[in-house]
Amino acid sequence: MEISSHQSHLLQQLNEQRRQDVFCDCSILVEGKVFKAHRNVLFASSGYFKMLLSQNSKETSQPTTATFQAFSPDTFTVILDFVYSGKLSLTGQNVIEVMSAASFLQMTDVISVCKTFIKSSLDISEKEKDRYFSLSDKDANSNGVERSSFYSGGWQEGSSSPRSHLSPEQGTGIISGKSWNKYNYHPASQKNTQQPLAKHEPRKESIKKTKHLRLSQPSEVTHYKSSKREVRTSDSSSHASQSEEQAQIDAEMDSTPVGYQYGQGSDVTSKSFPDDLPRMRFKCPYCTHVVKRKADLKRHLRCHTGERPYPCQACGKRFSRLDHLSSHFRTIHQACKLICRKCKRHVTDLTGQVVQEGTRRYRLCNECLAEFGIDSLPIDLEAEQHLMSPSDGDKDSRWHLSEDENRSYVEIVEDGSADLVIQQVDDSEEEEEKEIKPNIR
DNA sequence: CTGGGGAAGGGGCCC
Protein backbone atom coordinates (compact mmCIF):
# COMPACT_ATOMS: atom_id res chain seq x y z
CA MET A 1 0.00 0.00 0.00
CA GLU A 2 1.34 3.36 -0.99
CA ILE A 3 0.53 6.65 0.62
CA SER A 4 0.83 9.23 -2.14
CA SER A 5 1.27 12.16 0.18
CA HIS A 6 4.29 10.68 1.86
CA GLN A 7 6.85 12.07 -0.57
CA SER A 8 5.58 15.60 -0.44
CA HIS A 9 5.19 15.38 3.30
CA LEU A 10 8.73 14.14 3.66
CA LEU A 11 10.02 16.95 1.49
CA GLN A 12 8.08 19.49 3.51
CA GLN A 13 9.60 18.16 6.67
CA LEU A 14 13.08 18.33 5.25
CA ASN A 15 12.43 21.87 4.10
CA GLU A 16 11.24 22.79 7.58
CA GLN A 17 14.36 21.27 9.05
CA ARG A 18 16.46 23.28 6.66
CA ARG A 19 14.69 26.51 7.55
CA GLN A 20 15.11 25.82 11.26
CA ASP A 21 18.66 24.59 10.80
CA VAL A 22 17.81 21.20 12.25
CA PHE A 23 20.16 18.34 11.37
CA CYS A 24 21.80 20.50 8.72
CA ASP A 25 25.23 19.04 8.13
CA CYS A 26 26.35 21.08 5.16
CA SER A 27 27.02 24.78 4.73
CA ILE A 28 27.16 26.38 1.33
CA LEU A 29 28.83 29.75 1.12
CA VAL A 30 27.74 31.80 -1.88
CA GLU A 31 29.39 35.19 -2.19
CA GLY A 32 29.47 35.51 1.55
CA LYS A 33 25.97 34.27 2.24
CA VAL A 34 25.66 30.99 4.13
CA PHE A 35 23.05 28.42 3.19
CA LYS A 36 22.35 25.48 5.44
CA ALA A 37 21.29 22.19 3.97
CA HIS A 38 21.39 18.44 4.35
CA ARG A 39 24.09 16.48 2.67
CA ASN A 40 21.84 13.62 1.70
CA VAL A 41 19.39 15.98 0.03
CA LEU A 42 22.12 17.75 -1.89
CA PHE A 43 23.66 14.44 -2.79
CA ALA A 44 20.39 13.23 -4.24
CA SER A 45 19.63 16.34 -6.24
CA SER A 46 22.90 17.53 -7.72
CA GLY A 47 25.56 15.70 -9.66
CA TYR A 48 28.06 18.22 -8.45
CA PHE A 49 27.28 17.62 -4.81
CA LYS A 50 27.09 13.91 -5.43
CA MET A 51 30.64 13.93 -6.67
CA LEU A 52 31.80 16.29 -3.99
CA LEU A 53 30.13 14.50 -1.12
CA SER A 54 31.04 11.05 -2.31
CA GLN A 55 34.66 12.09 -2.18
CA ASN A 56 33.98 13.45 1.26
CA SER A 57 31.88 10.53 2.47
CA LYS A 58 34.49 9.12 4.78
CA GLU A 59 34.50 12.27 6.79
CA THR A 60 30.85 12.25 7.61
CA SER A 61 31.47 13.20 11.18
CA GLN A 62 32.59 16.63 10.17
CA PRO A 63 30.29 19.21 8.61
CA THR A 64 30.88 19.96 4.96
CA THR A 65 31.32 23.46 3.69
CA ALA A 66 31.24 24.41 0.02
CA THR A 67 31.94 27.85 -1.36
CA PHE A 68 30.68 29.19 -4.67
CA GLN A 69 31.35 32.40 -6.49
CA ALA A 70 30.08 31.29 -9.85
CA PHE A 71 26.55 32.48 -9.14
CA SER A 72 24.75 34.84 -6.85
CA PRO A 73 23.05 34.04 -3.54
CA ASP A 74 19.69 34.87 -5.12
CA THR A 75 20.32 32.33 -7.81
CA PHE A 76 21.31 29.68 -5.31
CA THR A 77 18.20 30.48 -3.30
CA VAL A 78 16.12 29.58 -6.33
CA ILE A 79 18.10 26.38 -6.77
CA LEU A 80 17.90 25.39 -3.12
CA ASP A 81 14.22 26.18 -2.90
CA PHE A 82 13.70 23.89 -5.85
CA VAL A 83 15.72 21.14 -4.21
CA TYR A 84 13.58 21.28 -1.09
CA SER A 85 10.22 21.99 -2.65
CA GLY A 86 10.25 20.88 -6.26
CA LYS A 87 9.19 24.37 -7.25
CA LEU A 88 11.45 26.41 -9.46
CA SER A 89 10.87 30.14 -9.39
CA LEU A 90 12.00 31.41 -12.76
CA THR A 91 11.79 34.89 -14.16
CA GLY A 92 13.03 36.40 -17.37
CA GLN A 93 15.73 38.05 -15.33
CA ASN A 94 17.10 35.07 -13.49
CA VAL A 95 16.63 32.22 -15.94
CA ILE A 96 20.05 32.59 -17.56
CA GLU A 97 21.87 32.62 -14.28
CA VAL A 98 19.76 29.82 -12.82
CA MET A 99 20.47 27.72 -15.87
CA SER A 100 24.18 28.45 -15.59
CA ALA A 101 24.14 27.53 -11.93
CA ALA A 102 22.14 24.39 -12.62
CA SER A 103 24.59 23.50 -15.33
CA PHE A 104 27.41 23.93 -12.89
CA LEU A 105 25.65 21.91 -10.22
CA GLN A 106 24.70 19.28 -12.79
CA MET A 107 20.99 19.47 -12.14
CA THR A 108 19.58 18.34 -15.43
CA ASP A 109 15.95 18.74 -14.44
CA VAL A 110 16.50 22.40 -13.71
CA ILE A 111 18.40 22.89 -16.93
CA SER A 112 15.58 21.33 -18.88
CA VAL A 113 13.03 23.57 -17.25
CA CYS A 114 15.18 26.62 -17.93
CA LYS A 115 15.50 25.61 -21.55
CA THR A 116 11.77 25.24 -21.84
CA PHE A 117 11.32 28.57 -20.16
CA ILE A 118 13.70 30.28 -22.58
CA LYS A 119 12.15 28.59 -25.57
CA SER A 120 8.71 29.69 -24.47
CA SER A 121 10.04 33.18 -24.00
CA LEU A 122 11.48 33.26 -27.48
CA ASP A 123 8.31 31.84 -28.86
CA ILE A 124 6.22 34.61 -27.43
CA SER A 125 8.65 37.34 -28.36
CA GLU A 126 8.79 36.04 -31.88
CA LYS A 127 5.04 36.00 -32.11
CA GLU A 128 4.87 39.52 -30.85
CA LYS A 129 7.37 40.64 -33.44
CA ASP A 130 5.45 38.96 -36.21
CA ARG A 131 2.34 40.80 -35.17
CA TYR A 132 4.13 44.07 -34.72
CA PHE A 133 2.88 45.85 -37.76
CA SER A 134 -0.50 44.27 -38.01
CA LEU A 135 -1.85 44.34 -34.51
CA SER A 136 -2.53 47.14 -32.18
CA ASP A 137 -0.71 47.08 -28.93
CA LYS A 138 -2.11 44.83 -26.32
CA ASP A 139 -0.85 45.23 -22.87
CA ALA A 140 -0.26 41.63 -22.07
CA ASN A 141 1.17 42.50 -18.71
CA SER A 142 -1.21 45.10 -17.54
CA ASN A 143 -1.41 43.57 -14.13
CA GLY A 144 2.06 44.87 -13.49
CA VAL A 145 3.00 41.83 -11.51
CA GLU A 146 6.52 40.57 -11.64
CA ARG A 147 6.76 38.14 -14.46
CA SER A 148 7.58 34.84 -13.04
CA SER A 149 6.65 31.28 -13.32
CA PHE A 150 6.82 28.52 -10.81
CA TYR A 151 7.69 25.19 -12.22
CA SER A 152 7.03 22.33 -9.98
CA GLY A 153 6.84 18.64 -10.19
CA GLY A 154 10.45 17.77 -10.68
CA TRP A 155 10.32 15.77 -7.50
CA GLN A 156 6.93 14.36 -8.13
CA GLU A 157 6.10 10.97 -9.36
CA GLY A 158 5.88 10.23 -13.02
CA SER A 159 8.24 13.01 -13.85
CA SER A 160 8.96 13.22 -17.52
CA SER A 161 10.20 15.91 -19.81
CA PRO A 162 9.45 19.25 -18.29
CA ARG A 163 7.23 21.27 -20.50
CA SER A 164 5.24 24.35 -19.99
CA HIS A 165 3.12 26.70 -21.98
CA LEU A 166 4.04 29.60 -19.80
CA SER A 167 6.65 32.11 -20.66
CA PRO A 168 8.20 35.04 -18.90
CA GLU A 169 6.43 37.30 -21.34
CA GLN A 170 3.02 36.16 -20.34
CA GLY A 171 2.80 37.58 -16.96
CA THR A 172 2.61 35.73 -13.75
CA GLY A 173 1.87 32.11 -13.89
CA ILE A 174 1.92 29.43 -11.30
CA ILE A 175 2.21 25.89 -12.35
CA SER A 176 1.67 23.20 -9.88
CA GLY A 177 0.81 19.67 -10.44
CA LYS A 178 1.59 16.12 -9.78
CA SER A 179 3.88 15.67 -12.67
CA TRP A 180 5.24 17.42 -15.69
CA ASN A 181 3.01 15.66 -18.10
CA LYS A 182 0.02 17.26 -16.51
CA TYR A 183 0.94 20.59 -17.93
CA ASN A 184 -0.63 21.92 -21.03
CA TYR A 185 1.67 21.75 -23.92
CA HIS A 186 1.39 23.46 -27.27
CA PRO A 187 3.47 21.87 -29.95
CA ALA A 188 2.31 24.42 -32.48
CA SER A 189 3.73 27.31 -30.58
CA GLN A 190 6.91 25.48 -29.95
CA LYS A 191 7.13 24.69 -33.59
CA ASN A 192 6.79 28.33 -34.27
CA THR A 193 9.76 28.89 -32.05
CA GLN A 194 11.74 26.45 -34.00
CA GLN A 195 10.87 28.01 -37.29
CA PRO A 196 10.46 31.65 -36.58
CA LEU A 197 11.85 32.74 -39.90
CA ALA A 198 10.17 30.48 -42.34
CA LYS A 199 7.55 33.02 -43.21
CA HIS A 200 9.87 35.79 -44.19
CA GLU A 201 13.09 34.22 -45.24
CA PRO A 202 13.88 33.26 -48.78
CA ARG A 203 13.75 29.56 -49.38
CA LYS A 204 17.41 29.32 -50.15
CA GLU A 205 18.10 30.18 -46.57
CA SER A 206 16.34 27.11 -45.37
CA ILE A 207 19.39 24.95 -45.29
CA LYS A 208 21.40 27.50 -43.42
CA LYS A 209 18.58 27.96 -41.02
CA THR A 210 18.70 24.42 -39.83
CA LYS A 211 21.83 25.23 -37.99
CA HIS A 212 19.90 27.62 -35.86
CA LEU A 213 16.55 25.99 -35.80
CA ARG A 214 17.61 22.86 -34.08
CA LEU A 215 18.56 22.83 -30.53
CA SER A 216 21.89 21.26 -30.18
CA GLN A 217 22.27 17.60 -30.49
CA PRO A 218 24.87 15.74 -28.52
CA SER A 219 27.35 16.09 -31.31
CA GLU A 220 27.07 19.83 -31.07
CA VAL A 221 27.62 19.81 -27.41
CA THR A 222 31.12 18.67 -27.76
CA HIS A 223 31.96 19.57 -31.33
CA TYR A 224 29.84 22.56 -32.04
CA LYS A 225 32.42 24.53 -33.95
CA SER A 226 33.69 21.71 -36.01
CA SER A 227 30.27 20.40 -36.85
CA LYS A 228 28.97 23.61 -38.32
CA ARG A 229 29.22 22.44 -41.86
CA GLU A 230 27.52 19.17 -41.17
CA VAL A 231 24.73 20.84 -39.34
CA ARG A 232 24.17 23.37 -42.05
CA THR A 233 23.83 20.72 -44.70
CA SER A 234 21.43 18.65 -42.71
CA ASP A 235 17.88 19.70 -43.26
CA SER A 236 16.16 16.76 -41.73
CA SER A 237 16.12 18.13 -38.23
CA SER A 238 13.98 21.06 -39.21
CA HIS A 239 11.20 18.66 -39.87
CA ALA A 240 11.64 16.76 -36.68
CA SER A 241 8.62 16.53 -34.55
CA GLN A 242 8.48 18.27 -31.24
CA SER A 243 8.78 15.01 -29.41
CA GLU A 244 11.86 14.13 -31.36
CA GLU A 245 13.32 17.49 -30.59
CA GLN A 246 12.59 17.07 -26.94
CA ALA A 247 14.18 13.68 -27.14
CA GLN A 248 17.24 15.35 -28.56
CA ILE A 249 17.30 17.76 -25.71
CA ASP A 250 16.90 14.97 -23.25
CA ALA A 251 19.61 13.01 -24.96
CA GLU A 252 21.80 16.04 -24.75
CA MET A 253 21.10 16.39 -21.10
CA ASP A 254 22.04 12.80 -20.60
CA SER A 255 25.25 13.31 -22.44
CA THR A 256 26.24 16.41 -20.59
CA PRO A 257 29.79 15.82 -19.49
CA VAL A 258 30.35 15.34 -15.83
CA GLY A 259 33.55 17.27 -15.66
CA TYR A 260 32.12 20.70 -16.19
CA GLN A 261 34.56 23.14 -17.60
CA TYR A 262 32.73 25.88 -16.04
CA GLY A 263 32.56 28.86 -13.91
CA GLN A 264 35.58 29.43 -11.99
CA GLY A 265 35.24 31.02 -8.74
CA SER A 266 33.92 27.83 -7.42
CA ASP A 267 35.98 26.59 -4.66
CA VAL A 268 35.34 24.12 -1.96
CA THR A 269 36.97 24.83 1.31
CA SER A 270 36.69 21.55 3.08
CA LYS A 271 37.29 19.42 0.05
CA SER A 272 39.22 20.42 -3.00
CA PHE A 273 37.39 20.16 -6.30
CA PRO A 274 38.93 20.15 -9.75
CA ASP A 275 38.70 23.58 -11.28
CA ASP A 276 41.66 24.74 -13.26
CA LEU A 277 40.16 27.00 -15.88
CA PRO A 278 40.61 30.73 -16.11
CA ARG A 279 37.96 32.77 -14.38
CA MET A 280 34.80 32.50 -16.45
CA ARG A 281 31.31 32.84 -15.21
CA PHE A 282 28.83 31.75 -17.82
CA LYS A 283 28.80 28.45 -19.58
CA CYS A 284 26.50 27.74 -22.48
CA PRO A 285 24.21 24.85 -21.57
CA TYR A 286 24.04 23.78 -25.20
CA CYS A 287 27.74 23.59 -25.93
CA THR A 288 31.08 23.96 -24.25
CA HIS A 289 31.35 27.66 -24.91
CA VAL A 290 32.10 29.81 -21.89
CA VAL A 291 31.84 33.57 -21.76
CA LYS A 292 32.69 36.18 -19.21
CA ARG A 293 29.52 38.22 -19.46
CA LYS A 294 25.90 37.24 -19.19
CA ALA A 295 25.10 39.51 -22.11
CA ASP A 296 27.55 37.59 -24.25
CA LEU A 297 25.95 34.34 -23.22
CA LYS A 298 22.55 35.75 -24.08
CA ARG A 299 23.88 36.71 -27.47
CA HIS A 300 25.54 33.35 -27.92
CA LEU A 301 22.35 31.49 -27.02
CA ARG A 302 20.70 32.91 -30.11
CA CYS A 303 22.93 30.79 -32.28
CA HIS A 304 21.38 27.75 -30.58
CA THR A 305 17.79 28.92 -30.32
CA GLY A 306 17.64 30.38 -33.80
CA GLU A 307 16.14 33.58 -32.53
CA ARG A 308 16.52 36.36 -35.09
CA PRO A 309 14.87 39.43 -33.68
CA TYR A 310 16.31 41.89 -36.18
CA PRO A 311 14.56 41.83 -39.55
CA CYS A 312 15.86 43.80 -42.50
CA GLN A 313 12.99 45.96 -43.61
CA ALA A 314 14.44 46.15 -47.08
CA CYS A 315 14.67 42.48 -47.95
CA GLY A 316 13.05 40.64 -45.04
CA LYS A 317 16.13 38.74 -44.06
CA ARG A 318 16.41 38.37 -40.33
CA PHE A 319 19.48 38.56 -38.19
CA SER A 320 20.38 37.42 -34.75
CA ARG A 321 22.34 40.57 -34.04
CA LEU A 322 21.75 44.21 -34.63
CA ASP A 323 25.29 44.87 -35.78
CA HIS A 324 24.95 42.17 -38.38
CA LEU A 325 21.75 43.76 -39.57
CA SER A 326 23.45 47.13 -39.71
CA SER A 327 26.35 45.72 -41.63
CA HIS A 328 24.02 43.92 -43.99
CA PHE A 329 21.97 47.03 -44.61
CA ARG A 330 24.96 49.24 -45.22
CA THR A 331 26.51 46.76 -47.58
CA ILE A 332 23.48 45.52 -49.47
CA HIS A 333 20.96 48.32 -49.39
CA GLN A 334 22.94 51.48 -48.89
CA ALA A 335 25.90 50.91 -51.18
CA CYS A 336 28.22 52.29 -48.57
CA LYS A 337 31.26 50.72 -50.13
CA LEU A 338 32.92 53.28 -52.34
CA ILE A 339 34.08 50.64 -54.78
CA CYS A 340 32.90 50.07 -58.33
CA ARG A 341 31.28 46.68 -58.42
CA LYS A 342 32.53 46.03 -61.93
CA CYS A 343 36.09 47.25 -62.03
CA LYS A 344 36.67 47.34 -58.28
CA ARG A 345 38.14 50.83 -58.50
CA HIS A 346 37.56 53.35 -55.79
CA VAL A 347 34.74 55.70 -56.65
CA THR A 348 33.39 58.87 -55.15
CA ASP A 349 30.11 60.66 -55.63
CA LEU A 350 31.77 62.49 -58.48
CA THR A 351 33.39 59.55 -60.23
CA GLY A 352 30.57 57.05 -59.77
CA GLN A 353 26.90 56.52 -59.08
CA VAL A 354 24.68 54.19 -57.14
CA VAL A 355 22.77 51.59 -59.10
CA GLN A 356 19.78 49.77 -57.74
CA GLU A 357 19.03 46.17 -58.55
CA GLY A 358 15.91 45.03 -56.77
CA THR A 359 16.49 45.92 -53.18
CA ARG A 360 20.23 45.78 -53.66
CA ARG A 361 22.38 48.74 -54.33
CA TYR A 362 25.92 49.06 -55.43
CA ARG A 363 28.19 51.61 -56.98
CA LEU A 364 29.53 51.78 -60.48
CA CYS A 365 32.13 54.17 -61.76
CA ASN A 366 31.09 56.47 -64.57
CA GLU A 367 33.13 54.47 -67.08
CA CYS A 368 31.39 51.22 -66.19
CA LEU A 369 28.05 52.97 -66.17
CA ALA A 370 28.66 54.16 -69.72
CA GLU A 371 30.01 50.80 -70.78
CA PHE A 372 26.96 48.93 -69.58
CA GLY A 373 24.60 51.62 -70.71
CA ILE A 374 23.03 52.00 -67.30
CA ASP A 375 21.94 55.37 -66.19
CA SER A 376 22.73 56.24 -62.65
CA LEU A 377 20.08 56.22 -60.01
CA PRO A 378 19.94 59.51 -58.23
CA ILE A 379 19.70 58.42 -54.64
CA ASP A 380 20.14 60.72 -51.75
CA LEU A 381 21.77 58.35 -49.32
CA GLU A 382 21.85 60.98 -46.65
CA ALA A 383 18.13 61.36 -46.83
CA GLU A 384 17.73 57.66 -46.33
CA GLN A 385 19.65 57.47 -43.14
CA HIS A 386 16.38 57.61 -41.27
CA LEU A 387 15.61 54.17 -42.60
CA MET A 388 18.46 52.66 -40.68
CA SER A 389 19.45 54.86 -37.86
CA PRO A 390 21.44 53.04 -35.17
CA SER A 391 20.36 55.51 -32.57
CA ASP A 392 16.72 54.79 -33.03
CA GLY A 393 15.04 53.11 -30.18
CA ASP A 394 13.13 49.92 -30.48
CA LYS A 395 14.72 47.35 -32.67
CA ASP A 396 11.46 46.69 -34.40
CA SER A 397 10.41 50.26 -34.85
CA ARG A 398 13.69 51.65 -36.02
CA TRP A 399 12.50 51.73 -39.53
CA HIS A 400 10.04 54.46 -38.77
CA LEU A 401 7.11 52.95 -40.50
CA SER A 402 4.52 54.89 -38.68
CA GLU A 403 1.29 53.24 -37.71
CA ASP A 404 -0.57 56.12 -39.29
CA GLU A 405 0.55 54.87 -42.61
CA ASN A 406 -1.22 51.67 -41.70
CA ARG A 407 1.12 49.64 -43.80
CA SER A 408 1.29 45.95 -43.31
CA TYR A 409 4.52 44.40 -42.27
CA VAL A 410 4.53 42.26 -45.35
CA GLU A 411 3.23 44.61 -47.94
CA ILE A 412 5.33 46.57 -50.34
CA VAL A 413 6.26 49.94 -49.04
CA GLU A 414 7.43 52.69 -51.27
CA ASP A 415 9.29 55.58 -49.84
CA GLY A 416 8.84 58.22 -52.42
CA SER A 417 11.29 60.66 -51.03
CA ALA A 418 14.05 58.15 -51.06
CA ASP A 419 12.99 56.41 -54.23
CA LEU A 420 13.59 53.13 -52.49
CA VAL A 421 11.40 50.12 -52.83
CA ILE A 422 11.20 48.34 -49.54
CA GLN A 423 9.72 44.95 -49.80
CA GLN A 424 9.13 42.21 -47.36
CA VAL A 425 9.62 38.92 -49.14
CA ASP A 426 8.43 35.55 -48.15
CA ASP A 427 8.96 32.17 -49.71
CA SER A 428 6.45 32.72 -52.42
CA GLU A 429 8.08 35.92 -53.53
CA GLU A 430 11.60 34.69 -53.54
CA GLU A 431 11.72 33.47 -57.10
CA GLU A 432 10.06 36.65 -58.19
CA GLU A 433 12.67 38.79 -56.57
CA LYS A 434 15.44 36.87 -58.22
CA GLU A 435 14.18 38.01 -61.57
CA ILE A 436 14.20 41.67 -60.77
CA LYS A 437 16.26 43.47 -63.32
CA PRO A 438 18.53 46.36 -62.60
CA ASN A 439 16.58 49.48 -61.96
CA ILE A 440 17.45 51.38 -65.09
CA ARG A 441 16.20 54.92 -65.23
C1' DC B 1 36.44 21.55 -60.81
C1' DT B 2 38.59 25.31 -58.55
C1' DG B 3 39.89 29.66 -56.67
C1' DG B 4 38.50 34.34 -55.47
C1' DG B 5 35.35 37.52 -53.60
C1' DG B 6 31.25 38.80 -51.12
C1' DA B 7 28.13 38.01 -47.48
C1' DA B 8 26.82 35.94 -43.26
C1' DG B 9 27.67 34.77 -38.71
C1' DG B 10 30.18 34.06 -34.31
C1' DG B 11 33.45 35.69 -30.59
C1' DG B 12 36.10 39.22 -28.10
C1' DC B 13 35.99 43.42 -26.33
C1' DC B 14 35.45 48.46 -25.86
C1' DC B 15 32.31 52.32 -24.96
Place this chain on the structure above:
DNA sequence: GGGGCCCCTTCCCCA
Protein backbone atom coordinates in the same frame (compact mmCIF):
# COMPACT_ATOMS: atom_id res chain seq x y z
C1' DG C 1 23.41 45.43 -20.51
C1' DG C 2 23.10 47.08 -25.12
C1' DG C 3 25.35 48.89 -29.15
C1' DG C 4 28.93 48.68 -32.04
C1' DC C 5 33.39 47.61 -34.01
C1' DC C 6 36.96 44.45 -35.34
C1' DC C 7 38.58 40.03 -36.55
C1' DC C 8 38.03 35.58 -38.06
C1' DT C 9 35.80 31.53 -40.21
C1' DT C 10 32.46 29.51 -43.12
C1' DC C 11 29.46 29.33 -46.91
C1' DC C 12 27.88 30.47 -51.41
C1' DC C 13 28.16 32.30 -55.95
C1' DC C 14 30.48 33.08 -60.08
C1' DA C 15 34.07 33.40 -63.48
